[in-house]
Amino acid sequence: MPIRALLLFCLFGVSVATAAENSVAKAPIVTDWPHWAGPKSNCTSDETGLLKEWSQDGPPVQFRIPVGTGSNHPSIAGNDVCYAQLEEDSLHETVKCVDANTGQEKWSHTYEVPPVYTVGWGELGVRATPTITDKYVYSIGTFGHAFCFERATGKIVWQQNFREQSPYLDGSLKGNGNLEWKGFNGSLIPLGDKIFLFYWQGGNPAIPAWAKTEVSDKMQVFAYEAQTGKVAWKFEETCAPGTRGPGLVTGNGLPIQFQNENCLVIHGNRQWKILRQADGKQVWNWECSGPNEAPAWASGGLKPVGPNLYLDDLNGWQKSLVECDFSQADPKPKVLWTGNEVHEAVTPPVIVDGHIYGFWVDNREESWALGAKPGKANFSLRCTDLMSGKMKWSQPGFKMGLSMSAADGRIYVRSHQTVTLIEANSLAYTERGKLERVHDLRNTGPSSQKGLLDWNMPVISRGRMYLRTPGEIICYDIRAAK
Numbered sequence: 001m002p003i004r005a006l007l008l009f010c011l012f013g014v015s016v017a018t019a020a021e022n023s024v025a026k027a028p029i030v031t032d033w034p035h036w037a038g039p040k041s042n043c044t045s046d047e048t049g050l051l052k053e054w055s056q057d058g059p060p061v062q063f064r065i066p067v068g069t070g071s072n073h074p075s076i077a078g079n080d081v082c083y084a085q086l087e088e089d090s091l092h093e094t095v096k097c098v099d100a101n102t103g104q105e106k107w108s109h110t111y112e113v114p115p116v117y118t119v120g121w122g123e124l125g126v127r128a129t130p131t132i133t134d135k136y137v138y139s140i141g142t143f144g145h146a147f148c149f150e151r152a153t154g155k156i157v158w159q160q161n162f163r164e165q166s167p168y169l170d171g172s173l174k175g176n177g178n179l180e181w182k183g184f185n186g187s188l189i190p191l192g193d194k195i196f197l198f199y200w201q202g203g204n205p206a207i208p209a210w211a212k213t214e215v216s217d218k219m220q221v222f223a224y225e226a227q228t229g230k231v232a233w234k235f236e237e238t239c240a241p242g243t244r245g246p247g248l249v250t251g252n253g254l255p256i257q258f259q260n261e262n263c264l265v266i267h268g269n270r271q272w273k274i275l276r277q278a279d280g281k282q283v284w285n286w287e288c289s290g291p292n293e294a295p296a297w298a299s300g301g302l303k304p305v306g307p308n309l310y311l312d313d314l315n316g317w318q319k320s321l322v323e324c325d326f327s328q329a330d331p332k333p334k335v336l337w338t339g340n341e342v343h344e345a346v347t348p349p350v351i352v353d354g355h356i357y358g359f360w361v362d363n364r365e366e367s368w369a370l371g372a373k374p375g376k377a378n379f380s381l382r383c384t385d386l387m388s389g390k391m392k393w394s395q396p397g398f399k400m401g402l403s404m405s406a407a408d409g410r411i412y413v414r415s416h417q418t419v420t421l422i423e424a425n426s427l428a429y430t431e432r433g434k435l436e437r438v439h440d441l442r443n444t445g446p447s448s449q450k451g452l453l454d455w456n457m458p459v460i461s462r463g464r465m466y467l468r469t470p471g472e473i474i475c476y477d478i479r480a481a482k
Contacts, residue, residue, distance in 0.1 A: 054433025069125030107154025
């Protein structure tokens, strides 16, 4: 081959190889959203290649499917979308798996439940988001009906009634037990060979939790075998009078390695506790809340936000940043700042590029009043510097029915009947698109709960945004043009 031709060939080959490398390097990242709060349990996704702005009409709709009542968001893995719902007769719940591309049903399972009025906020339907693993789908209903299904077929691998397995839940329906009980909210997310759920047990069901002074409460952590659903162990502790445990029937804990063992960090009874996953034995604890500053119970929990850094609710329902090295025999937690006004009992915040984006209640009212007035503006969206705890900006005007998720430099904010695309910008609140009147208020239960039925966070997976409204799941194509 002539030298000139050889040089041209080499140059052409290099340019093609470089282009191929660049093409591979710039290929969009796609991820699943297999359980509550996304792949990292922090309401964020590593997805890239998404629309940076929406047109006036918003992103195109790929499909819509009708759904029953539920305050759980859909989970997505591969071509499977799983969710749970309360049926129209209010006496049955259903777990479904549909095709992620078309919404066509693959399988479903329906089972009988008690009347919804026998549990607090019954009209919210199924609370807990199903979990999708490689082979299985795990789901739990409002009244503790727990299932493990074969992912491909929907065949039941095991089923258990968790309400019957816990003394806390025995006879805890309205009129026959704990009036505060609002059902099973925590998703079944396997960690190794176990599934963990937190329970709060009131000493006297006739006395509201906020009014208790003489009756001690109990916090419980149950470990269930992931292969059978049977109880593996139970951790129980009496709490200080008037203190709530880690939260009704919710929570999964933070898995860590501590002293070369698989452990779980929980926040309950005003302490951080480390429990061994194998047997539930407490191996460490830290008093982290004052006697009049009980930790948040609705959604709170330790969130890793950096090397040895954790975001948690140490000051009532307000955020704190704690430095803690769990690789040490004595971690020695250090509170870096506390009192940040981000109200996690409404919806979890997201962390993007070293900043916290979360909601705060500007006009404090009781939760029932907020739910009864779904169109009222009561919240502000706030951006806070993670390391200093200093607020960078605050944008008022958000309404009950709140949630958010983040991906590819954008934050997807849900507020009542609206979804807003916001740039993750710590300098100023910047909108990049908006979907208004995504749904109406038909078939959304009694007026006292209308504001609570559209708080499912937008799910971002494989170039799509899945939005669950009170009456349907809407799948939007949010991929950027090639």
